[in-house]
Amino acid sequence: MRHFLDINQTDPTELRAIIDQARAMKDARNGGPKGNADADQPLKGRMAALIFEKPSTRTRVSFDVGIRQMGGQTMVLSGADMQLGHGETIADTARVLSRYVDLIMIRTFEEATLLEMAEYATVPVINGLTNRTHPCQIMADVMTYEEHRGPIAGKKVVWSGDGNNVCASFIHAAGQFGFDLTFTGPEPLDPERVFIEQARAKGADIRIERDPVKAVQGADLVVTDTWVSMHDPQSARERRHNQLRGYQVNDALMAHARPDALFMHCLPAHRDDEVTSSVMDGPNSVVFDEAENRLHAQKAIVRWSLGL
C-alpha cells in the first residue's frame, strides 16, 4: 500500500504510469454513461472513506463516482460530524478507520493532519487538498495538457496570481515532469521558497517575474486560481484583491502568450476576478476537461495506492 501525499514525494516513473493508466481508463469508458461499471472491477469488495473538513464539489463527486465505477464503495464524511472534529486525535481516528475501510482520502486544513493520518493509518491515504498542496488536481492538469498538446516536458507554464496550494503542486510537477514554470504575482503572495528550490534542484527552470505581461511571453499554458483560498481569513479579502487585481488573466494578457497557449483553472472560479469569462469560456480554455480528468486521474491514483 502506498500513500499519495504529494507529487514531489512520488517517483516520476510512477507518476507517469498513473497518467498512462488514467488515459487508458478514460479511453476504455469511451464517453459512456457515468453510472456504468468499468469492464474490470478492480475495487470490488473495497470500501473508501472520503473525509472533508472543507467544502468541495469536484473532489467529492469525482472520487465518489470513480471508486463506484471501479466496483468499490464509498462513504463521504464531514470532518465536523466526526469525533475528529470534537477532540479525538488524528492518530486514533486513523487507526480506527483502518479497521473499517481500505482507503482514506482526506481534504483538510493543516498538512500536519494529513501526515499524521498517513503515519498512523494502515491503509493508503490520499491528499485531497491541504492549505499547502493539491496534488490530485495537478495530476489531472498534466493529463489534460498532454491530451491537447502532447508531452508537457520542456514547455513553459505561467502561474498568475496567488502562490497558493495549487501553485505549489504545479511547482512540484515542474520538477517531476520536467517543465518550466514562471510565477507572476505580488511578492507577499510568492510560493514557498522550499518548493521552488526543490523543483530547481530537479532541473526545472522556476522563475519569478513581477510583470505579468513579461511573464506570459512564450507561455504554452497560463494558469490561475482564486485570490482567496478556503483557508485564507475573510478579513484578508480586500487586501488580496487589491494586491492581485493586476494579475487577472484576461484577453489582453493572453494575447502575450503563444497563440496556442492553453488556459487552466482548477475551479471554482470567481469570474471577472482572477479570470474573465472571455478567457474562461474562450477557445484556449480547457477548464472543464481538467474537471473531468480529476475523475480519471484519481481512479488511477486509487489503483496505484492499493496496488491494483
Ligand code: CP
Ligand atoms: N478543484 C477542486 O478541488 O474543486 P473542489 O473544491 O470543488 O473539490
Ligand code: NVA
Ligand atoms: N486554492 C483553492 C483551491 C480550491 C480547489 C483553495 O484552497 O481554496
